[in-house]
Amino acid sequence: MGGIAWTEEEDYLLKKCIEQYGEGKWHRVPQLAGLNRCRKSCRLRWLNYLRPNIKRGSFTPEEVELILNLHNILGNRWSIIAGRLPGRTANDIKNYWNCHLSKKVNGHQGGDQKPNSTKWKPIQEESSKSKEKEYVEDQNGEKQGILIQNQNQNVPIIEQSGSIRMENIQMDYQFDQEVVAMADGDGCNKRELWDDWVSEMDLWIDSL
DNA sequence: AAAGTCGTCAACCGCCGTGGA
DNA sequence: TTCCACGGCGGTTGACGACTT
Numbered sequence: 001m002g003g004i005a006w007t008e009e010e011d012y013l014l015k016k017c018i019e020q021y022g023e024g025k026w027h028r029v030p031q032l033a034g035l036n037r038c039r040k041s042c043r044l045r046w047l048n049y050l051r052p053n054i055k056r057g058s059f060t061p062e063e064v065e066l067i068l069n070l071h072n073i074l075g076n077r078w079s080i081i082a083g084r085l086p087g088r089t090a091n092d093i094k095n096y097w098n099c100h101l102s103k104k105v106n107g108h109q110g111g112d113q114k115p116n117s118t119k120w121k122p123i124q125e126e127s128s129k130s131k132e133k134e135y136v137e138d139q140n141g142e143k144q145g146i147l148i149q150n151q152n153q154n155v156p157i158i159e160q161s162g163s164i165r166m167e168n169i170q171m172d173y174q175f176d177q178e179v180v181a182m183a184d185g186d187g188c189n190k191r192e193l194w195d196d197w198v199s200e201m202d203l204w205i206d207s208l
Numbered sequence: 209a210a211a212g213t214c215g216t217c218a219a220c221c222g223c224c225g226t227g228g229a
Numbered sequence: 230t231t232c233c234a235c236g237g238c239g240g241t242t243g244a245c246g247a248c249t250t
Contacts, residue, residue: 003219003243027235043236044219079238094239095217 006045010035014042015050048091055087059096067093068101 006014017033023046026039035042048054059067063085070081078090078097085093 003221005218005244024236026237038220039235040221040237041219047237048218076239090238091218098240099216 003041006049010037011045011050014045018046018050044091048089053087054089059088063088064101067097071097071101 013033013035014029017029017035021028021032026043029035029039029042030037033042037045066084067081070084074080076094078094082088082090082093
């Protein structure tokens with residue numbers, strides 16, 4: 001682990017404390033719970049592990065699609081991306097991205113760079129065009145879809161081998177540009193635009 | 209079977225934005 | 230206006246298990 005692992009007793013104390021006093025006021029949690037941990041550790045443990053309704057296990061193809069699309073628009077804003085994936089934590093998504101997706105995406109953007117992860121396999125080696133298609137596999141090694149490099153936007157998108165249709169996956173290009181411009185610009189209504197955009201995202205996700 | 213390498217993920221660290229004094 | 234404490238976030242680390250040689 002990256003630090004000292006939490007014990008069952010510590011988990012119990014933290015959970016009990018949050019149930020009793022609620023979330024927030026993290027600076028008081030270590031004292032209230034009787035834990036020899038800093039406020040940040042307590043908060044992290046709660047958010048990433050102890051909080052109810054946390055979804056564990058492998059990511060579904062639908063979730064991977066969402067992560068890829070949202071990351072294309074938002075960049076490394078894991079907490080916002082996590083907000084669009086019920087039950088998933090920002091840390092989980094960040095880890096999944098770093099392990100499974102970042103090398104793949106960077107590989108496409110970097111040209112010759114070969115994927116390191118064995119979970120991603122070229123569909124064909126002989127054709128330069130076909131190198132832009134790669135299988136997405138789940139943790140059992142079963143093919144879930146095909147990763148395709150979007151020629152116009154340099155955006156990776158997934159062609160689902162099952163029920164998901166392509167038109168539901170691709171984001172509207174103009175909308176993308178608006179969001180990017182909003183993120184880059186220094187307009188006075190940035191916050192409102194952002195809130196509007198989050199609402200748009202909710203609607204889009206609901207439509208999937 | 210042993211050693212080396214790689215992938216995963218929980219945990220920590222440092223920075224930033226915000227709100228209150 | 231400035232300072233400080235806090236919450237929150239993204240980047241990084243490192244232990245451990247799985248896999249490969």
